[in-house]
Amino acid sequence: MSTTGTRAGHAVVIGAGIAGLAAAHRLLERGLRVTVLEASGRVGGKLLPGEIAGVRVDLGAESMLARRPEAVALAREVGLADRLRPPATATASIWTRGALRPMPKGHVMGVPGTANALAGVLSDEGLARIGRDAALPRTEVGDDVAVGEYVAQRLGREVVDRLVEPLLGGVYAGDAYRISMRSAVPQLFQAARTHDSLTAAVRDIQAKAAAGRQTGPVFMGIAGGVGLLPLAVAEAVRARGGEILTGTPVTELRRAGAVDPGASDGSRDGVATGAHEDAGAARPDAAWRVVAGDRVLYADAVVLAVPAHTAAGLLRAEAPAAAAELATVEYASMALITLAYRRADLALPEGSGFLVPPVDGRTIKASTFASQKWGWIAEEDPDVVVLRTSVGRHGETEILQREDADLVDVSRHDLREATGLDAVPLQTRVTRWTDGLPQYPVGHHARVARIREHVAKLPGLAVCGAQYDGVGIPACIASAYAAVDQLGGDSGGVEELTANPVQSLHGGAGE
Known part of the structure; x- marks a missing residue:
């Protein structure tokens, strides 16, 4: 990140989701002048505060993994320390085989160390199949393997279909039989490489977790919403002098030397020079030229913190190989249905909610009893109870084409079947997240490494976001910090994340 004289270098961050904002925050700490450009009309990306029946709620992601330091630390840095709240209950259920059953303990992302850990969720036949794992010959995982494929080989499909699938689906809205074990459950992947038995590998993970037991909550929320x-x-x-421009989509990203500042036709690489140029205008020392709406900005460094398809479009001219890789990233779409009820009208089971295995043929994939999970929601109005359901998985399109009222109806139907809840809600809200969750198929880690290798050839450019190192909030922030470090010449963070992806759910075994 070069500077001229005593002028602070200028960094442009493209994208104002949590990754882009975290990158901007870190760049300002490094003394740069920062401009953030966001195509939509708001900041926050998949983090969206809202309200229902007079109660504040999250309409996007609602919690962050606390066993990773980045998200909680950033919240404290920006003045939210007194709002950090752990869940009021860590007890959850799984709606399978016709009943709400307690979520098993003693597993790693649904993979048990013993058959007994899944008693009640699996059939007797399914439990017996787990017991045969120790006698099976070793299953090689190679450079990567699908979580569902490997676990089904070792323990049978029922483990995958009844527990692994809904747990992974809660993170990626994806298919366990396609999701990369190396990227999505890295601790399990590493253990599987050194153990002949999968259940023995899980027990080893559990023993190490017990020996170095972390204290404090696994997850954390924020009063008022994440x-x-x-x-x-x-x-x-x-407050630190950074500029954030919303409603300002970037249409072109080029190396400054790739355009002719003296073009005789009144344009620069096809962009009219009538566009407003930022301070410093056509700086000969700038590394990058960014066109956003009617503005042209010159930057010493650019952080690209946008979804894969948008990044691919912006990189096509300068990094076609990286753009081609990014264009292959698939996304899942989903919808969240938030429902508010009078407390007097319902009695919910205990706990924070339940997951739903796709194999059971239900429409919703999960429900969160938000007022029971987060004490601050209940405190806002003790007479109102808030629930959420989610629908939509990778490859599913029909359900998301339905009207909002239909999604509310199918949610109420499944809630009634699962819990007996038949009350009429006070208010409902449907929030659609089109292409909201990037998918991590087998080979994802190698694709990320190739993207970063291509991008690294362009000085002053770095990438970050959910499509690289993990979809959770801490993962996105870690990705942003590594991108900023890379711009400063320190590639250690990027190398660490590429080698050891951030697990997005369950920081410790059996949580």
Whole structure:
């Protein structure tokens, strides 16, 4: 990140989701002048605070893994320390085989160390199949393998279909038989490479977790909603002099030397020079030229913190190989249905909610009893109870084409079947997240390494976001910090994330 004289270098961050905002925050700490460009009309990406029946709620992601330091630390840095809240209950259920059953303990992302860990969720035949794992010959995992494929080989499909699938689906809205074990459950992948038996590998993970037991909650929320985090980071960025422009899509990203500042036709690489140029205008020392709406900005460094398809379009001119890799990233779409009820009208089971295995043929894939999971929601209005359901998995299109009222109806139907809840809600809200979750298929880690290798050939450019190192909030922030470090000449963070992806769910075995 070069500077001229005493002028602070200028960094442009493209994308104002939590990754882009975290990158901007870190760049300002490094003394750069920062401009953030966001195509939509708001900051925050998949983190969205909202309200229903007068109660504040999250309409996007609602919690962050606390066993990774990045998200909780950033929340504290931007003034949210007194709002950090652990879940009021860690007890959950799984709706399978016709009943709500307690979520098993003693597993790693649904993979048990013993058959007894899944008693009640699996059939007797399924439990017996787990017991045969120790006698099976070793299954090689190679450079990567699908979680579902490997676990089914070792323990049978019922383990995958009844537990692994809904747990992974809660993170990626994907298919366990396609999701990379190396990227999605890295601790399990590493253990599988050194153990002949999968259950023995899980027991080894559990023993190591017990020996180095972390204290404190696994997950953390924020009173008022996790959606407040990007707003607070944006406020901190502005307070430090950073500029954030929403409703400003970037249409072109080129190396500054790739355009002719003296073009005689009144344009630069096809962009009219009538566009407003930022301070410093056509700086001869700038590394990058960014066109956003009617603005042309010159930057010493650019952080690309946008979804894969958008990044592919912007990189096509300067990094066609990286663009081609990014264009192959698939996404899952989903919808969240938030429902508010009078407390007097319902009695819910205990716990934070339940997951639903796709094999059971239900429409919803999960439900969160938000007022029971987060004490601050119940405190906002003790007479109102808030629930959420989610629908949509990778490859599913029909359900997401339905009207909002239909999604509310199917949610109420499944809630009634699962819990007996038959009350009429006070209010409902449907929030659609089209292409909301990137998919991590087998070979994802290698694709990320190739993308970064191509991008690294372009000085002053780095990438970050959910499509690289993990879809959770801490993973996105870690990705942003590694990108900023890389711009400063330190590739250690990027190398660490590429080698050891951030697990997005369950920081410790059996949680």
